[in-house]
Amino acid sequence: MHDIRAIRENPAAFDAGLARRGLEPQSAALLALDEKRRALITEAQAAQTRRNEASKAIGAAKARRDDPTDLMAEVAELKERMPQIDAEEKAVGAELTTLLAALPNIPYADVPKGADEEDNQLVATVGEPTVLPFEAKEHDAFGPALGLDFETGARLSGTRFTLVRGAAAKLHRALGQFMLDTLEAHGYEQAIPPLLVREETMFGTGQLPKFAEDSFQTTDGRWLIPTAEVSLTNIVREQILSEEELPLRFAALTACFRSEAGSAGRDTRGFIRQHQFEKCEMVSITTPEQSEAEHERMTQCAEGILTALGLPFRRMKLCSGDMGFTAARTYDLEVWLPGQARYREISSCSTCGDFQARRMNARFRPAGEKGTRFVHTLNGSGLAVGRTLVAVLENYQQEDGSVRVPDVLKPYLGGLEVLAPAN
Structure with missing residues (x-):
């Protein structure tokens, strides 16, 4: 606001x-x-x-x-x-x-002006794109043998739903727990927030009223969260914090629900764009003086997860026309997918200034002062679990359809070295 x-x-x-x-x-x-x-x-x-x-x-x-x-x-x-x-x-x-x-946040001065993703600015590339000694396949070609059951998911719930089972389910769960553990080591407090929230909660983080069609509403008027950002950021709704309490950092691994109203015809195959998916979300609540450094810190936390998994990626600074409604600056992390031979978004880390805080009336009292100021809020994916699963499958695929397990995930999978397709 x-x-x-x-x-x-x-x-x-x-x-x-x-x-x-x-x-x-x-x-x-x-x-x-x-x-x-x-x-x-x-x-x-x-x-x-x-x-x-x-x-x-x-x-x-x-x-x-x-x-x-x-x-x-x-x-x-x-x-x-x-x-x-x-x-x-x-x-x-x-x-x-x-x-x-109804008006979006004002971009920070360093945000490049542009209309869409074509005008985004490359900040850094980490790692070389994976080159396999055989023709790389897309995950939807060999994923079903590992447990990505697209047909049953569609039969149960319709398009953009997937039943994940077997080896894929184990890998999915391992990735989510690895992300949570990594973020906790970086000072993020783990949380299990509600998946259903009130209208004013969705308003606070900017999903309502303008983007109602992008989310699902229940019969009692509550909303299914499109991201844990909604629940986590609103923890400080209508609160007056002390400066000593800040920064607050929260992380949550939750199911997310999106209608994908504006993406008809995009990524209709595979596990990239789903109505229901899991994401490990980071939220920081800071003073205005801390928010700049916090944005860089948050982005580096997400980058660290990709680096630990051995996945090539790049950081992009989004242009003014491609940023989300509440963002003042956004860094997207895009992971390399050999099957598609392109980079795809896997994390967005945004600083919102006091834009969301004004909508939530979330303030803090600076040390030694009587008055209050609005906090600054930041949010980021650390990471989207489904897209990370796709990245691991495609980058670690082997010619026989099996998938090597990244070293950091082996402890989460009982020392398993390879995910083998079901017979």
Whole structure:
């Protein structure tokens, strides 16, 4: 959520920031509503003051045995008008909030301007793309023999659902636990958050109201989380923290649910884009002064998992047109998939500044100060488990359809060296 006071102070800068997102200027419309709302507040205050004065004057007139009829008529008129002013002010305020809530975060100055993924900026490449001594296959070609049962998943639930069983299920579970253990070693507190949340929780992290069609809603009005970012970030909703408590770092391995409303025709095969998937999520709550370093730290944590797994990847800085709604800057980590002979996103690490904190009213009290400030929030994938499974299958595949187990995962699989296809 944007601060209307900041827009009031520098509308040109606000519109310039939106322009980098490809949006038309909005400050004039917002400030017109803001001015109208403030005028109504002033009118309400003046009306209340005059009503109090007139009421006192009526008492004084009666004491002097003067006729208070005109004053009583004025008080009656004010009594009737004041609820109208209040209703108008609330309506204008709601309209202003609705408009502000629909506008994305302003990109940081170092974010490259661009329209889509073609304009993203390569930051670093780690490792060389895997070259196999045979023709690499995509995971959906040999994955079914290892337990990626696409047919049964579709029969049970429809498209974009997969039944994972056997060797693939063991690898999937090992990856998730390895990610959690790694993040805990980096100071992230493990959490098991609710998968169903209220509307205001989804609003706090920016999924609502604009992206309702991208998520699933239950019959009782709750929402299935599209990522544990939603639950973890809202831990500090409507809280005032002390500066000494920060940073807070949380990690959770959860199921995630996405309708994929805007991705018709994309990745319809395989395990890349599912309605239900697991992800290990990182969330940090920091002071504004800490958030820059925290963004780099978080991204390095995700990179460390890929490095430990021996997977080639690259870091991309997303352009202004490709970032998520709440992000002020995002680094995407893209892993190399030999079967597709291309890099694919496996993690996004974003810093949101105080954008989400304003929506959640999450603040902290700086040491030695009486006032409060909004916290900064960050979130990142550490990592998407299903996509990591795909990356391991494709990078460690062998010609006979088996898959070598990365060294760091062997303890999680009882020392198993190779995942063999079922007979």
